[in-house]
Amino acid sequence: MQTLVLIEHPEHWTIYFDGSLNLDGAGAGIYFISPSGDKLCYVLCLHFRASNNTAEYEATLHGLRIAIELGIKCLKVYGNSALIINHLNKDWNCTNKKMDAYCAAIRKLEDKFYGIEYHHLVQANNQAADELSKIGSTRAEVPAGVFVQDLVAPSIKQEQEGIEEKTPAE
Numbered sequence: 001m002q003t004l005v006l007i008e009h010p011e012h013w014t015i016y017f018d019g020s021l022n023l024d025g026a027g028a029g030i031y032f033i034s035p036s037g038d039k040l041c042y043v044l045c046l047h048f049r050a051s052n053n054t055a056e057y058e059a060t061l062h063g064l065r066i067a068i069e070l071g072i073k074c075l076k077v078y079g080n081s082a083l084i085i086n087h088l089n090k091d092w093n094c095t096n097k098k099m100d101a102y103c104a105a106i107r108k109l110e111d112k113f114y115g116i117e118y119h120h121l122v123q124a125n126n127q128a129a130d131e132l133s134k135i136g137s138t139r140a141e142v143p144a145g146v147f148v149q150d151l152v153a154p155s156i157k158q159e160q161e162g163i164e165e166k167t168p169a170e
Contacts, residue, residue: 011035012074012115015063016126019055019081020133026050027136028059029129030066041128041146042066043136048153056081057102059133060088061155064109064116074115078126085120101156 016031026046033039044058056079067075079085086092087103094100110116123130135142142148 012076012117013067013072014076014078015067016129017056017059017063017077017079018126018129018133019052019057019059020130020137021050021052021055022134022137024138025136026052026055027133027138028055028062029132029134029136030059030063031128031132032063032066040066041132043132043142043146043148045136045139045148045150047150050154053081053083053099054102054154055133055137056084057099057106058151058155059129060084061102061106061109062149064106064112068109068112073113075113075117077116077118078121079118079129080121080123080126082120085118088118098156105156 013035014033016033017029019028020026026048028044028046030042030044031039032041042062044055044062046055046058050058060077060079063077064075077088083092083099087094087099088106094103132146134140135146136148
């Protein structure tokens, strides 16, 4: 008689990401929720010229890196950027070298997970990540219990020919 062994599928963690750009700078927010309901909050302060899409991609990329460091194997990723979510779901083609480089960097991390899903949501349902991203872009005081990271350069390597990011002040 053969015994059937069921391998328990790990539970999904949830991550919400958002990017923010204003006259003070760029920032990103990452909000994790564990299967048991525990929450982890991260703020990224971007200290380089960045667009809002760059901030959104930095949030996504860092969120996946953090998840890997935490040993998370199943992840549901939510963001209100239709561009980012549609790129990652392969529904839209990347037509910008910089965005393509971010997308490729994220693709390289996906094999570290048993399961990863990307979902679009409306801005109103992404308030926690939005608040974190605004802390990063305005350089506001960071509440206790929130992790902060300063990024002085983009997380991707790329050729700079013809790619120029502009801040809102320009």
